[in-house]
Amino acid sequence: MEHLVVTMLTADEDQLNTPAWTMSYKIVSGDDQQMFSVSSKPNKQGAIIRTVKPLDFEKRHEHLLLVTVDNDNPFSTPLRIYTASVTVRVKDENEAPVFRPGERIISKPEDLPAGTELVTYSATDPDTERKQTVKYKIGSDPAGWLLIDSQTGLITVRSSMDRESDFVQDGKYTALILAVDDDDDIPATGTGTLHS
Template sequence: MENPKYELIIEAQDMVGQLYGLLGTATATILIDDKNDHSPEFTKKEFQATVEEGAVGVIVNLTVEDKDDPTTGAWRAAYTIINGNPGQSFEIHTNPQNNEGMLSVVKPLDYEISAFHTLLIKVENEDPLVPDVTYGPSSTATVHITVLDVNEGPVFYPDPMMVTRQENISVGSVLLTVNATDPDSLQHQTIRYSVYKDPAGWLNINPINGTVDTTAVLDRESPFVHNSVYTALFLAIDSGDPPATGTGTLLITLEDVNDNAPFIYPTAAEVCDDAKNLSVVILGASDKDLHPNTDPFKFEIYKQAVPDKVWKVSKINNTHALVSLLQNLNKANYQLPIMVTDSGKPPMTNVTDLRVQVCSCKNSKVDCNAAGALHFSLTSVLLISLFSLVSESKLELAPILSLNAVRM
C-alpha cells in the first residue's frame, strides 16, 4: 500500500492578476507519512489454550487489530509476557505475515506440579506512539492455559545404579533392590519390574519388589564385561492405560578372583642332537586374571613325570623362563611337562606338555628347522636377560645394547 498523496496546481499571474498579465502554473505533490497514532488492541480480552504435559511448541495464536499502515513499524506488533512466567516456560513471537502473537511452550510443563497457568500478555508497536496517544486496557490480554495429564514412565533412582561384587559369588546372591517411582502421583499406579538387557543371562529381578539376584556365576573375564564392569538394563512398567515404561541401568563392578590358571607359550620347540649350546626355548606365561593374581610366575618341570636329570628350567624374569638341556639327546620327539604357577592367593597351577623335537644336524643336513629355532632361542635369551638386567638395575639401555650387539 502506497502512502496517500495530494496533488495541488498552483497558478501565478503578474500584473496583479490583470487580464492582460502573463500566467504560469505548477503542480505540487504532497505525500502523507503515517505516524503511530493508533495503539494495537487485542481482539478479545481472554484467550484459552491446552497443552499436554511434556510437550513443547505453539499452543495459541493471539490476534490484534491496528489501524496504522500494515507496511510500517507503526502497525507491526511486539508481544511481551508481563506476568505468570517465573520459570520461563513460555515464549511469544510475532508472526510477520498476520501480526499474530504465537505463544509457545519452550520448557515442558508438569501436570503434577501445576495443572493451570495464567499469563498476562502486553502488545505494543515497534515504533513509538505519537505523544497524544497511549496504550490502553485493550493492549493487554490474559491467556488461561490448561495442562493435560499424560501417563509418564516410572523413573529409577539413582540411575545408573552401581554395585561392586567379587566375580565368583554364589548363584542366588542378592545384588540390590532397585527403586523406581511413578511421576503420576495423582493416579496411584502400581509398578512391575522386568529384565530388559542382560547380555550374559546372569540376573533375575523380582517383578514386585525389584530385588535383583544372580542366576549364574559372575565372571570378570567374560566377553560381556568391559573394563571389569558388567552392564544390565531393567524396565519399570506402570499400570496406566496405556502403560508407560521407564528404563534403569545397573553397573556391576566385578572384583577379580584368582580363578584362571596361567598358560605357557610356545608349546613346541626344536633343537639339534649335537648342539653345543643346549638352550632349547624361552617360555612365556600369561594369565587372564588381574594383579596380584598373575605374575610373577613360577616355572618348574613336573618332576613326577620326568624323574631323570636331563632338562633344566631357569627363571629369566617375572613372566619368562629358559628351558635348556643338561646333555645332548638322541634324535626323537620328547614331551616335557612344564608346570607354571601364578601369584594368587591361593595360587593356581597349570601343567602343559612342551613338545621338543630333537633333530639330526650332521654334515650340514638338517631334517628339521633346528638351526633357525636355535638362533631364535639364543637371541631371545640375550635380549630378555638384558631387559631384565636393565629393569632391576635401572641401567641405561643404549650402551648395553651396543655392547651386546658387538659381542653377538
C-alpha cells in the same frame, strides 16, 4: 524444544504497512519462570505464544498469562494499553520411572549360591498424579546370572557367576534393569544399568 501454544489475532485501523499500523506484544504477568515467549506474526497483526521450557503437569497444571499489545510507533498522547488473558492447561503425559542412580555398581564374590540377594534396585515414578504400579524385569542379562522380583526390584543370583566369562568386560558384568509402569495403553519404561 519450542511448542506453539496459541496464535492471537489483533487489528489496527491505522494505514496499512506504516509504523503506526504494526504492533508488539509482551507477557506482563503469569510467566515468573519464563516458560513462554511471545512474538509478532510476520504481518505484525497478531501474537504467537510458544513454550521455551518444558511444562511439567506435576509441578503446575495451569498457567494464566496476561499479554499486552502496543503500537510500535508511540502514540502522541497516552492511550489505554490493551491486554488479553491466555490460560494454558498442561496436559498430563505418562513419564517413565526413573532409577537413581542411573548406573549402580555392586561388588560381590563370583561363587555366590543361587538365591543370594545382591541388591534392591528400584525406580520412582514422576507421575505423582496417577495411580500407577511400577514393575521390574531384566532388560539384558547376557549370561543369565540374575533374577529380579517384579514387585520390589530385589535382584538375586540365578546361576553361579564367573569372572572369567566372556560376558565380563574390563572386569565388569553389565545388566540392564527395566522399570515399567502400568497406567497407559503404552506403558512407560525406565532403564537402569547394573555393573558387578
